[in-house]
Amino acid sequence: MENTVLSLKHIVKSYPGVVALDDVSVSFNKGEVHAIVGENGAGKSTLIKIVAGAIQPDSGEIVVNGKLYQKLEPQESILNGISVIYQEFNLFDSLTAAENIFIGEKISNKPFVDYKEMNKKAEEIFKKFNVDINPNKQVKNLSPAYKQIVEISKAIHKNSKIIIMDEPTAPLTIAEVEKLYEVINDLKANGTTIIYISHRFDEIFQLADRVTILRDGKYISTKNIEDTNRQDLIRLMVGRELKNTYPSSDIKQGEIALEAINVSGNGVIDVSFHVKKGEILGFAGLVGAGRTELMRVVFGADKLVSGEIRINSRKVKVESPARAIELGIGLIPEDRKHQGAFLQKSIRWNISISNITKISKYGVVSRSTEKEQANSYQNQIRIKAHSLEQQVQNLSGGNQQKVVLAKVLATKTGVLIFDEPTRGIDIGAREEIYHLMRDLANQGKAIIMVSSDMEELLGMSDRILVMSGGKLTGELLKSEFSQERVLELASSDK
CATH class of the missing domain: 3.40.50.300 (P-loop containing nucleotide triphosphate hydrolases)
Incomplete structure (x- = not known):
C-alpha cells in the first residue's frame, strides 16, 4: 500500500x-x-x-x-x-x-x-x-x-x-x-x-x-x-471466446472496379493503382505519406491536378464527393466524429441523408421508406441502439462507425474506401467491422483500406500498397506480407 x-x-x-x-x-x-x-x-x-x-x-x-x-x-x-x-x-x-x-x-x-x-x-x-x-x-x-x-x-x-x-x-x-x-x-x-x-x-x-x-x-x-x-x-x-478475428476471402476477385492513373494533387505525386471487385486493398505508410490525401482526391474532396480516375474501365471526372457517390465511390473517413456522422442527429437521419433523393418524391421524404431503409441497415450491420431516433453522439465508437458505414452503404456504391476503419473501437466491435468488410468484398464490392494498425493491415488486406512522401513506394502480395517489409517501404525515399 x-x-x-x-x-x-x-x-x-x-x-x-x-x-x-x-x-x-x-x-x-x-x-x-x-x-x-x-x-x-x-x-x-x-x-x-x-x-x-x-x-x-x-x-x-x-x-x-x-x-x-x-x-x-x-x-x-x-x-x-x-x-x-x-x-x-x-x-x-x-x-x-x-x-x-x-x-x-x-x-x-x-x-x-x-x-x-x-x-x-x-x-x-x-x-x-x-x-x-x-x-x-x-x-x-x-x-x-x-x-x-x-x-x-x-x-x-x-x-x-x-x-x-x-x-x-x-x-x-x-x-x-x-x-x-x-x-x-x-x-x-x-x-x-x-x-x-x-x-x-x-x-x-x-x-x-x-x-x-x-x-x-x-x-x-x-x-x-x-x-x-x-x-x-x-x-x-x-465474456466469451473470439475466433477468426480476420476473416478470409470466400470468392475469386473480379474485374478492376477502380483505377487511378498517374494521379497528382493534394501532395500526392504521380500515383497509379487499381482495386478489383471482391478485393480488400490495404494502404500503408507513415504520417505525411499521403494515403488520406490520395483518398480525398479519388473521392473528389480535394482537386485532382493531373492524371485520371477510371471506374469499371471508363474514365470519369470526380469533381466533388457528391459526384463520387453518383459514380459509385463511397468514403468512410478517418475522423468519423467530424467528417463521417452528424453526431447530434438521429441514426435514422444519418443513414438517410446521403440517399435523400432516392427516398423522396417531388421533394418530400417518404417517412415509411426512410424508416424501412434505416431498419434494414440497423439489422444488417447490427447497430446497437435503443431506437433509430437515438442521437449518434450517444452511441459507442463501434456503433458510430457502423452508422457511418450504413450511411455510405445506403448510396449503393461499388467502391468503398475505409480510412482507419477501427480507430478507437474495441476488440468485439472490431471483429464485427472486419466481418462486415469481408462480407462486402464477398458481395463483389471493391474495398480500399487505409490503416496505421500493422496487425489489421496484414490480417485484412489481400494486397498492400505502401506510400511515402506522397509517392507509391511498393506493392506487397499476400505471400510477401511482413511488418519489416512494410516498414522498409514506408521509410523509402523512392
Missing part, C-alpha cells in the same frame, strides 16, 4: 437506465503502467472522468496521494498531479501548438508573452518525439497525429505524477508509436504513474505492468501482465 498513489473504492455511477460503474474498486501504483481494457460501454471513460473530476460518482471513495475524497473537482485533480489525455482532443483550434502546451502559464518575468522562449520550449518537447511540428502553427491546421502529440506534450510539460492516456496511439503511425513508448518508459522510470487505456493488445503487452479488465460497468480482474495473454484478456473482456 505504500506504493499506491491512487485508489478507487466501491465506485458507483449511474445514468438514467444505465449503471456505468457498478461497485468498482481498483488501485494504481507509483511508477507503473497500468492498462485498463474493456469493450465500448465497459465503463473505462466514466472511470477516468471521475479521476479527472469531470464527473462525480454517486458513491464510493477516491484516495489520491494519501488524501481521501468522496469526489474530485477538476482543479483538485490537477493539484494532485493528475493529467488526462482524452481520446477526443482537448485543444484550442485557433491557438498555436505552443500556446496550447503553455496556456495559462507565465513563460518569463517579462510583462508580455515571450513567444520566442515559448516556441523554443515547445520545440524541445517535440524533439522527444522526433517530429517536426511548427510551434507557431494553429492546431486546426495540424493532422490528427500531430494534435495527439501536442496533447501528450501538454501532460509531459506539467510534470504530472499520474497521467491517464485514453487511446493515445490511435492517430499515430508506427514510428511515432515507438517514440511514444520511449517517452512512457522515461516517465515510468522517473516515478510517474501511467493509466493506459487501449484496444491494441500489442501495446498493452509491450508497455503495461498490470492490466485491469472491466465489463458492463463491473470490475472483472486485475492481472500482472506476465500472468495473462491475449486470449485470456479477450475472454475476460467479452
Whole structure:
C-alpha cells in the first residue's frame, strides 16, 4: 500500500437506465503502467472522468496521494498531479501548438508573452518525439497525429505524477508509436504513474505492468501482465471466446472496379493503382505519406491536378464527393466524429441523408421508406441502439462507425474506401467491422483500406500498397506480407 498513489473504492455511477460503474474498486501504483481494457460501454471513460473530476460518482471513495475524497473537482485533480489525455482532443483550434502546451502559464518575468522562449520550449518537447511540428502553427491546421502529440506534450510539460492516456496511439503511425513508448518508459522510470487505456493488445503487452479488465460497468480482474495473454484478456473482456478475428476471402476477385492513373494533387505525386471487385486493398505508410490525401482526391474532396480516375474501365471526372457517390465511390473517413456522422442527429437521419433523393418524391421524404431503409441497415450491420431516433453522439465508437458505414452503404456504391476503419473501437466491435468488410468484398464490392494498425493491415488486406512522401513506394502480395517489409517501404525515399 505504500506504493499506491491512487485508489478507487466501491465506485458507483449511474445514468438514467444505465449503471456505468457498478461497485468498482481498483488501485494504481507509483511508477507503473497500468492498462485498463474493456469493450465500448465497459465503463473505462466514466472511470477516468471521475479521476479527472469531470464527473462525480454517486458513491464510493477516491484516495489520491494519501488524501481521501468522496469526489474530485477538476482543479483538485490537477493539484494532485493528475493529467488526462482524452481520446477526443482537448485543444484550442485557433491557438498555436505552443500556446496550447503553455496556456495559462507565465513563460518569463517579462510583462508580455515571450513567444520566442515559448516556441523554443515547445520545440524541445517535440524533439522527444522526433517530429517536426511548427510551434507557431494553429492546431486546426495540424493532422490528427500531430494534435495527439501536442496533447501528450501538454501532460509531459506539467510534470504530472499520474497521467491517464485514453487511446493515445490511435492517430499515430508506427514510428511515432515507438517514440511514444520511449517517452512512457522515461516517465515510468522517473516515478510517474501511467493509466493506459487501449484496444491494441500489442501495446498493452509491450508497455503495461498490470492490466485491469472491466465489463458492463463491473470490475472483472486485475492481472500482472506476465500472468495473462491475449486470449485470456479477450475472454475476460467479452465474456466469451473470439475466433477468426480476420476473416478470409470466400470468392475469386473480379474485374478492376477502380483505377487511378498517374494521379497528382493534394501532395500526392504521380500515383497509379487499381482495386478489383471482391478485393480488400490495404494502404500503408507513415504520417505525411499521403494515403488520406490520395483518398480525398479519388473521392473528389480535394482537386485532382493531373492524371485520371477510371471506374469499371471508363474514365470519369470526380469533381466533388457528391459526384463520387453518383459514380459509385463511397468514403468512410478517418475522423468519423467530424467528417463521417452528424453526431447530434438521429441514426435514422444519418443513414438517410446521403440517399435523400432516392427516398423522396417531388421533394418530400417518404417517412415509411426512410424508416424501412434505416431498419434494414440497423439489422444488417447490427447497430446497437435503443431506437433509430437515438442521437449518434450517444452511441459507442463501434456503433458510430457502423452508422457511418450504413450511411455510405445506403448510396449503393461499388467502391468503398475505409480510412482507419477501427480507430478507437474495441476488440468485439472490431471483429464485427472486419466481418462486415469481408462480407462486402464477398458481395463483389471493391474495398480500399487505409490503416496505421500493422496487425489489421496484414490480417485484412489481400494486397498492400505502401506510400511515402506522397509517392507509391511498393506493392506487397499476400505471400510477401511482413511488418519489416512494410516498414522498409514506408521509410523509402523512392
